Amino acid sequence: MAKRKPPLENNHEEEIRERWGNTPVYQEYKTKTKGYTKGRWAAANLFMMATLSEFADCMKAGAAPGDPEPQALVDKLQKTITDFYYTCTDEILADLGKMYIADERFKKNIDKNGEGTAAFVAEAIAIKTGV
Numbered sequence: 001m002a003k004r005k006p007p008l009e010n011n012h013e014e015e016i017r018e019r020w021g022n023t024p025v026y027q028e029y030k031t032k033t034k035g036y037t038k039g040r041w042a043a044a045n046l047f048m049m050a051t052l053s054e055f056a057d058c059m060k061a062g063a064a065p066g067d068p069e070p071q072a073l074v075d076k077l078q079k080t081i082t083d084f085y086y087t088c089t090d091e092i093l094a095d096l097g098k099m100y101i102a103d104e105r106f107k108k109n110i111d112k113n114g115e116g117t118a119a120f121v122a123e124a125i126a127i128k129t130g131v
Contacts (some may be wrong), residue, residue, distance in 0.1 A: 052113055053113045100125075
């Protein structure tokens with residue numbers, strides 16, 4: 001199967017390289033994803049989006065970000081990132097949570113699951129990581 005660049009890199013490759021290109025995490029990401037096929041990228045994206053959708057379902061059902069189910073989803077999100085992209089430490093996860101609401105591109109994409117999902121995920125991450 002043909003290799004394909006990851007969707008984020010297709011759209012934001014230069015920005016990603018400028019911000020994180022000299023970090024060990026970025027190097028791990030490049031190594032881990034180097035041989036990804038189109039199907040592997042699709043699976044990674046599907047897992048990420050499904051997890052974010054599960055957060056939205058919790059939110060819509062009235063769960064609080066600190067409740068057991070959303071907190072379990074934070075663990076699932078962290079594992080998914082680690083499994084597909086790079087080792088997602090608690091520190092990195094906390095920064096991602098902040099970025100999910102600070103960067104309008106992330107917020108808009110996550111909120112496709114329902115208005116407020118990005119904020120819900122960010123708060124659940126903050127509770128889990130203590131940040």
